[in-house]
Amino acid sequence: MTILEISELRKIYNTGAEDLVILDNLSLNLHQGSSTVITGESGSGKSTLLNLIGGLDSISLGNIVSCGYPIHEMNEKQLTEYRRKSIGLVFQSHYLLKDFNALENIAIPARIAGMEKKAAMERACELIDKVGLSERREHFPSQLSGGERQRIALARSLVNDPDLILADEPTGNLDEKNSRIVEDILFSLVEDYKKSLLLVTHNLFLAERVDHSLHLSCGVLKEK
Numbered sequence: 001m002t003i004l005e006i007s008e009l010r011k012i013y014n015t016g017a018e019d020l021v022i023l024d025n026l027s028l029n030l031h032q033g034s035s036t037v038i039t040g041e042s043g044s045g046k047s048t049l050l051n052l053i054g055g056l057d058s059i060s061l062g063n064i065v066s067c068g069y070p071i072h073e074m075n076e077k078q079l080t081e082y083r084r085k086s087i088g089l090v091f092q093s094h095y096l097l098k099d100f101n102a103l104e105n106i107a108i109p110a111r112i113a114g115m116e117k118k119a120a121m122e123r124a125c126e127l128i129d130k131v132g133l134s135e136r137r138e139h140f141p142s143q144l145s146g147g148e149r150q151r152i153a154l155a156r157s158l159v160n161d162p163d164l165i166l167a168d169e170p171t172g173n174l175d176e177k178n179s180r181i182v183e184d185i186l187f188s189l190v191e192d193y194k195k196s197l198l199l200v201t202h203n204l205f206l207a208e209r210v211d212h213s214l215h216l217s218c219g220v221l222k223e224k
Contacts, residue, residue: 001171003164004030004053009062011048011219022048024219025062029214032163035190035197037207039224040216046200049216050166053198054089055079067163084113088157088165092172096141096156102148103128103137106156113160117154120159127155130192132183147178154186158193164169167189167199172205179203183207 011023018092021043040046045191053056053064064071067086074082083089096105103124110120128137129140141149156164160182170186171179183206184193197205200216204209207213 001032002029002100003034003067004198005063007063009043009049009052009064010060011052021219023052024102025082026219026221028214028221029197030164030198033194034212035187035210036199036212036214037084037201037210038198038200038214038216038221039204039207040200041094042202045219046216047168050168050198050200053168054087055082063127084109084160084162086104088151088160088162089113090157090167090170091164092169094141096149096151096152098141099171100164101138101140102144102152105141105152106159107140109156110159115160123159124155127158128152130189131155145178147181148176149172150178150182151185154182158189158195162195164196164198167201169201169203170199171201183209187210215218 006026009026013020013022024207038046048057052059053066059072069082069086071104100108103121106124106127107120109124111117123189131154133148133151136144136148149214167186174182184191187209199210201207214221215224
């Protein structure tokens with residue numbers, strides 16, 4: 001079963017002096033339950049591609065159907081529903097809210113989606129255990145290390161039980177030791193919860209751990 005289908009996708013930015021083509025007639029199919037990595041140089045369009053799939057940026061031309069949602073046809077209200085229900089987002093920066101503790105940060109997307117507080121906190125407790133930080137549940141982001149903050153962000157991405165995880169350089173701000181810990185937890189979560197994963201990274205070690213590996217260059221995807 002196909003979970004993500006992209007056809008003839010183009011992303012063009014008008015700089016005033018010229019049109020800058022970031023993605024050029026890009027096509028991609030991902031099957032449910034698969035893990036895929038996209039590598040590429042800085043500025044190659046990896047993050048732009050994830051933003052388009054996540055409905056965070058507008059498509060210039062082409063089609064994206066993700067988790068059954070036709071992203072290219074949807075308005076902002078529909079895109080918000082899609083992001084809440086069907087995808088989990090993990091960024092290079094953790095984006096935790098400083099005034100909420102670790103457990104509350106995990107639960108926030110569930111509460112926004114309408115889940116009752118008790119159920120949301122129970123789900124957050126399950127996930128914080130999964131990332132090995134149950135003893136840090138009442139700590140605030142400022143009291144956590146960089147690796148711990150990113151592990152909380154991983155847990156948060158799964159709180160609404162999404163079908164597809166989109167991860168943008170999730171270990172980019174971490175040292176080697178913490179990178180390996182976060183990598184192991186990410187793949188463990190994907191396997192345990194039977195999720196599909198699309199990961200963009202410079203990390204070639206990460207690229208060796210997935211089912212499919214692609215390279216983005218000059219706006220075009222190629223098999224590695």
